[in-house]
Structure formats: C-alpha cells, structure tokens
Amino acid sequence: MLDTQTVNAKRHAIAETDDVWLFGYGSLIYKVDFPYLEKRPARLSGWARRFWQGSHDHRGTIENPGRVLTLIRDRSSVCFGMAYRVKGATFSHLDHREKNGYLRHEVKITWVDQQQSNWQQNSQVAIVYQADEHNAAYLGPQSERAIAQQILSSEGPSGPNREYLFRLADALRSLGEEDDHVFAIEAAAYELLKNNDQ
Ligand code: BEZ
Numbered sequence: 001m002l003d004t005q006t007v008n009a010k011r012h013a014i015a016e017t018d019d020v021w022l023f024g025y026g027s028l029i030y031k032v033d034f035p036y037l038e039k040r041p042a043r044l045s046g047w048a049r050r051f052w053q054g055s056h057d058h059r060g061t062i063e064n065p066g067r068v069l070t071l072i073r074d075r076s077s078v079c080f081g082m083a084y085r086v087k088g089a090t091f092s093h094l095d096h097r098e099k100n101g102y103l104r105h106e107v108k109i110t111w112v113d114q115q116q117s118n119w120q121q122n123s124q125v126a127i128v129y130q131a132d133e134h135n136a137a138y139l140g141p142q143s144e145r146a147i148a149q150q151i152l153s154s155e156g157p158s159g160p161n162r163e164y165l166f167r168l169a170d171a172l173r174s175l176g177e178e179d180d181h182v183f184a185i186e187a188a189a190y191e192l193l194k195n196n197d198q
Contacts, residue, residue, distance in 0.1 A: 004103055004135075005095045014088035014127075021126035022094070023109050025049050025081035026069035027164060030171040034093055036084040041112040041175065044128065048077035051147050051165075051185060054137040057100045058158040059151075066154030066161035067139060067147055069168075070102075070131040080177045083109055083126055094129070101135030104128070144181075148188035165189060 014020055019037065022028070023044055032039075053070040060066030071079065091104075109126045131138060142150075154161035169186040172179055 004101060005099050007103060009092070009095060014091060016087065016089035018088040019085055020088055020091075021109070021124050022084045022086050022090075023081050023107065023126040023128045024084065025071060025079050025128070026168060028084070029082045029175075030167045032084070033097075034084075034086065034090050036086050036090075038085040040083050042081055042083040042109040042124070042126070043112060044071075044079045044081060044107055044109050046073065046075055046077065047071040047079045047107075047130075048074040048181070049079050049179060050141070050181060051151070052138065052140050053101060053131045053135075054139045055100060055154075055156060055161070056137065058156050059161040059164050060154040060156045064154055065137070065139070066156055066164070067150050068161075068164060070138075071128065080112070080172070080175075080179070081109075082175075083111075083124070091127075098129045101131040101137040102129040103131070105130050144184045144188045145192070148185050148192055151185070152189055152192060162189060 023042060026049070048071065049069050050072045051067045051069055052072065053068050054060070054065040055068040056062045056065045059068055104127050107126055107128050108123050110123050114122055133140065151161045151165050165186055169182050172182060
C-alpha cells in the first residue's frame with residue numbers, strides 16, 4: 001500500500017515556518033485539532049465532494065470499512081469549504097491524520113467573504129488532501145441509500161461513521177451552505193433509521 005505520509009512530506013517544499021493555506025472540505029470543516037493563524041470560508045471550482053473513499057483507520061475497520069469524503073474532478077461543480085492559514089509544521093500532524101490514501105495537491109480557491117471583481121485578487125493558492133481512484137481504499141460511487149447504509153453500519157477508532165456524516169451536514173447547514181450529495185445521504189440515513197433498517 002502507498003505510504004502517503006512519506007509521499008506527502010516530499011510533495012511540496014513547505015518549510016516548517018512557512019504560512020500555507022489549507023482547504024478543508026470534510027472533517028477539517030468541523031474537527032479542527034491543529035493550530036491555525038486564520039480561518040476563512042472558501043470555494044474550490046471544478047471539484048465535487050463525494051463519499052467515495054473507504055476508511056478503515058478512522059470511521060471503519062479493515063473488515064468493515066466506513067465511507068468518508070474525497071474530491072472528484074467535475075468541471076461543473078463548486079465545492080464549499082473552510083480554509084485555514086497554518087504553519088508548515090502543522091502538515092506532519094495532518095499527513096498522519098489523513099494517511100489513508102490522501103495526497104496533497106496545490107489548488108486555487110476563492111474567498112466567500114470577499115467579492116472582488118478581479119478574480120486574481122479574490123483567489124489564493126491552497127493545499128488540499130484528495131484521494132483518487134487509484135488508492136487502495138477507494139470505493140467509488142454507489143446509490144445514496146447504499147452509501148447511507150454502509151455509513152450507519154460502520155465504526156472505527158475515531159468513532160461511528162454516522163457522526164462524520166451528521167456533523168458535516170450540520171456544519172454545512174450552520175454555515176448556510178447546501179450540498180446535494182451530502183444532504184441526500186443524510187436524508188437516506190435518517191430514513192433508514194426511521195424505518196429501523198439499521
Ligand atoms: C478535509 O476535510 O479537507 C479532508 C477530508 C478528507 C481527508 C483529508 C482532509
């Protein structure tokens with residue numbers, strides 16, 4: 001299996017003292033267990049948030065993997081997230097936390113809270129963690145009901161997989177954001193719970 005911690009450490013020449021923007025679109029929106037200098041809502045164009053990545057180290061086990069988010073290339077999508085200005089030294093913690101198939105990429109994000117007419121002024125280079133379809137834990141698409149079912153029946157060292165889904169959906173709502181994919185899976189999960197199918 002690819003050792004993403006080693007690969008990520010070599011991927012970008014980030015000095016420990018550099019200031020770097022990190023774009024979070026999943027658990028990084030609601031679970032901020034690292035120091036940061038600044039936090040701003042942002043958008044990433046051309047990518048969609050999807051529950052297509054398996055998790056056997058956080059929200060599931062090897063025998064019973066959970067489902068967590070990754071980003072999928074989609075020209076027509078815009079992914080809302082939270083950006084954090086962090087010191088380069090913070091990446092060793094993040095590389096360890098997100099070691100299950102995620103590689104760092106450099107992307108351009110745009111600020112939500114600053115509507116400049118000039119795109120250049122409104123955009124910022126940031127690092128994002130993405131797990132592509134070639135990593136060993138990748139699961140790919142399924143129906144919303146099947147994804148909800150898998151999430152409801154999985155649990156790992158970081159807790160129940162449903163907590164990841166429900167906390168993210170709540171965080172997006174409280175930020176006034178909509179995400180059809182996340183909200184449809186959340187609705188399917190509540191439907192399954194209501195019908196006692198889980
Ligand atoms: C995030 O919240 O940006 C994130 C999601 C999955 C893995 C790493 C980071």
